[in-house]
Amino acid sequence: MISFRNDYSEVAHPRIIEKLLACATQQNDGYGLDVHSRKAADSIRRLLERDADIHFIPGGTQTNLLVIAACLRPFECVLTCDTGHINVHETGAIEGTGHKVVTVPHVDGKLTPEGIRQLFDTHESEHMVKPRMVYLSNSTELGTVYTKAELAEIRKVCDELGLLLFLDGARLGSALCSVFCDLTLSDLAELCDLFYIGGTKNGALFGEALVIINDALKSDFRYMIKNRGAMLAKGFVTGIQFEVLFEDEEPLYFALAEHANRQANRIADALTEKGYPFYATPAGTNQLFAIVTAEKMAELEKEFAFNIEKPLPDGRFAIRFVTSWATTDEMVDALIAAL
Amino acid sequence: MISFRNDYSEVAHPRIIEKLLACATQQNDGYGLDVHSRKAADSIRRLLERDADIHFIPGGTQTNLLVIAACLRPFECVLTCDTGHINVHETGAIEGTGHKVVTVPHVDGKLTPEGIRQLFDTHESEHMVKPRMVYLSNSTELGTVYTKAELAEIRKVCDELGLLLFLDGARLGSALCSVFCDLTLSDLAELCDLFYIGGTKNGALFGEALVIINDALKSDFRYMIKNRGAMLAKGFVTGIQFEVLFEDEEPLYFALAEHANRQANRIADALTEKGYPFYATPAGTNQLFAIVTAEKMAELEKEFAFNIEKPLPDGRFAIRFVTSWATTDEMVDALIAAL
Amino acid sequence: MISFRNDYSEVAHPRIIEKLLACATQQNDGYGLDVHSRKAADSIRRLLERDADIHFIPGGTQTNLLVIAACLRPFECVLTCDTGHINVHETGAIEGTGHKVVTVPHVDGKLTPEGIRQLFDTHESEHMVKPRMVYLSNSTELGTVYTKAELAEIRKVCDELGLLLFLDGARLGSALCSVFCDLTLSDLAELCDLFYIGGTKNGALFGEALVIINDALKSDFRYMIKNRGAMLAKGFVTGIQFEVLFEDEEPLYFALAEHANRQANRIADALTEKGYPFYATPAGTNQLFAIVTAEKMAELEKEFAFNIEKPLPDGRFAIRFVTSWATTDEMVDALIAAL
């Protein structure tokens, strides 16, 4: 069985694990105050081209809840689109910190400036939650990407309405390496108040690099991390991983994402060629949503693992293929042959 | 600089990292539903000699807050001694879940049946929090251990007063391998409602194995884990580590703890021989608290890293030495020579 | 200026205040454990025709958050329709207790069995919140009412899906006295796990009588009330009010609601006669939603206070008229004349 179920099926890129092995008995300071974490943060800051606080957090849901709990007062809410990860797939983690998530319908998996404004405008008095933050993901839950122009428009609305902009980058590598996306890490640093660079879904054992740009949000963030149980005693384990991912002139992080995208693009081309309709327009990232008949799906399931996104009213199914840094040519060839 | 600062200074035991490397590109199911996690749980269950739900959680504070949030209603509190980790060193993580931690003074770092009863008795009406859980650590923050008889007495009080018993086992390996402790994993399974087996402080990269014995506390625990951001996408990374720690007839987990204890015992013997007083009576575990003069401390600090537990009124200092699975004979020899 | 803005504009029915005055210096036990509260609860229980725990809570949002916080585990959510008060107008009070509110579009301001089932079915694993409670209001935010048959259908779905049924009765008096509603307090006691009888919007200074039917939800509720700051030291002030509202053979509570409904019905008849369209079908309760032109609205605003529910796309406005126990014939005559 070959899995296209997700990009976190494999353990980790060997270079990362080999570095951990090389450091096995090295003594380091705890709680993220070690040399490796510092070097990793420095490497990332170089790419940001500006100063930023960088914290390494074990997981994505945790990063989302930490950021939202740290930035919002009890009566403030976060705006996102209905498909937003924090709205659907985090088991109420954000509400667990006391904050409402309010939503507008997505457009290709994305938030729009109009959607944000419309949502904001319905919240007019102290009888409703007060909008304070916009949350979006790049790439999105539907594999689509925000362009620089789109993100700049959203930033403009945020500035106008007094909203913070937080970008969930669980799949940021794939987004930045998409041919449809003209954003760089440096652009994100210019446009967002905070964002994170996902490691879990791009070759690490686990870990997300949270980047805080807005000075007002930096203070005491380590207290916040500890308060939510997100401060690993061996913070250097995350630090070493991001050190490896970003130490090269051409960072491994992007090489891995490019590989995943390339394999997805091959599948996308095959799907197009064979006439499969798409549930979401392919955007050059590592997630594809195709529409197949029940029979075809059953046939594919014999050899391949993948997620069913949604049963469609006409009996067909929207299914999702995800590639990763570890997806081989042979796996993709096999899938293309079976399509 | 040789560090005796703590037992989480080194990355991880090489066997664990080597296994991760061997599995690097292996595809696994996500969120802890993989083969490795299952095998690790089975190995642990064999030692428990009874059925139990086992969940692998990234960290200790996180495990504590998860368990307490899952088991208590909003107005219920957890009882512990003043030195309890949840009371002092978790940045309000437990209160962050909405629950008060109420305390009695410790006796050698431990809770006593009388202390629990006395604390319980002061809570008499709905104007005060309602006691519901006893939290204790083995080994304790002072390196001391509970014996089987002591724990059985506490269990008796818990049964009488309707309290759950939760044991924090961040340093459980060291406790169970102490010559002063006659408890086994099977005993803990008999006496506790839930407890955890700490990996972070005994050779793993990170990770604690939470063991739920009480049937009433098992339901929907995976929802709880996800709700607090503690469910790693790559749950198998934790699973593989505990698989290695517990797969052998003579589990590596205990071998590592025994090594750490042995090195600590050597230091304890040297301290005794050289006439250093102890701040807490050595209990055969990997933590030692000695009393030294300011001059001696300054001298030691040139070569060794360690924590200062407390400045004493007479100008001397209580300092802590911690050994680990990676502490070598040479390190200990050097420390003994310097004492 | 005559206000039809809401049913909580006036201070309280004189009989209630007179009784408070008569008791001014009477000494009572605190925290709701007094004779008046007991008598009020007994009077209500007689109408329920079954045993129930009854607690008097100062306000409606507070009652909602108390009930939800008391009944749900951290990862559980409450289902309601998009217009639900807890979803829109409580400034995130429910999320403030850690729980997500999930919604389906309303049908005439109401939840339907199909809506509940559909919402439930989209929540399928521990990656999403777990549905545990259905929340609905009677009368609803649009002044509509549930019939006995409708509520029985919803109860059936709840039983089937393992959901608790909680009815917000902030305007229960008006609902039960509507000619379109065949429910009694006794029916509610049979169909709901918990519900409340609103005092604030039906003649009291403040206060809601929370009725807990389901035995499993009764334990330690007073702890919960205190924990959220909802236990008044002078609980007897609320008790005395409900004593007055329910002590008569023909309870004042229903007389006041009938009066309010009667005045609203007169306005409804006038609106119909004069050809005003309705934004929500009048349901015999004390809330009416009519559609008027901008000019008419401006004209009415000179003499009357009322809420604008919504500007409509065609430039007209949906406006709301609310009557109360204190609305006089003269006020209604004036409004009808102006329409």
Add this chain to the structure above:
Amino acid sequence: MISFRNDYSEVAHPRIIEKLLACATQQNDGYGLDVHSRKAADSIRRLLERDADIHFIPGGTQTNLLVIAACLRPFECVLTCDTGHINVHETGAIEGTGHKVVTVPHVDGKLTPEGIRQLFDTHESEHMVKPRMVYLSNSTELGTVYTKAELAEIRKVCDELGLLLFLDGARLGSALCSVFCDLTLSDLAELCDLFYIGGTKNGALFGEALVIINDALKSDFRYMIKNRGAMLAKGFVTGIQFEVLFEDEEPLYFALAEHANRQANRIADALTEKGYPFYATPAGTNQLFAIVTAEKMAELEKEFAFNIEKPLPDGRFAIRFVTSWATTDEMVDALIAAL
């Protein structure tokens, strides 16, 4: 049975209820935005001799939890003495908002500058909660009072350590009218960041007037009130009460407190004269703590209701007598005769 159990046994001062009756059918704006609330706030502001935001909150525990939740970030804690109401008698309401309460032993029921400093100094890193607010009550749980000099000293420490100063004035009337207390409302406004003027325990049906002095704490407080369910629809009911309490040149509020103190002083004199020892030194307020034998206590209990503060090791009991605005000369005469 004559009750000296507390100062919230009686319903309310007749003048307050009469005013409510006079306004019974008057239409007012909701949620505290009415004329009465504005007038009450203006009257109080005059006494403060400076600008301040004033909000009327139904109860004391609610005010405490609101203030603390509004002012602190998730990892911040509040400092108080062990007898502090928020520490002992609020059923975890503060922890319910996510914040730890940390304590030092009280000195005569009071916090001292040294106690605050000592508590602050033990919190040194992100592994512990971060001190942010000092909470104290005046009068205290033991009926003692802070002088102006004492409070100024505490303010100085707060300024030095970056702590907010919040004064719980549930019994502020009694404190300010004590001959041992030289503070005025204007002094409090100068020394505190926020404090409240308790109505429940000084003649009102319920209600506390929260005074926010520190500009940084004012923004969006009404959102906060609503978010915790503390915003009464009929906010004017609280407004009217404080209007009555503060409208006169010589405010009724102080007259009521003086009456209560005077009655307590008579009891204190009798206790002294008859040689009863005190558990806490009488401080001219309406709470007295005397020590009596078991026999005497049993005898008193036949005619009088009072609280037992604590059984003493020698078999005697510390008991509490509380007087109120409604305590008559006859009641006090009877008690003195029985002593």
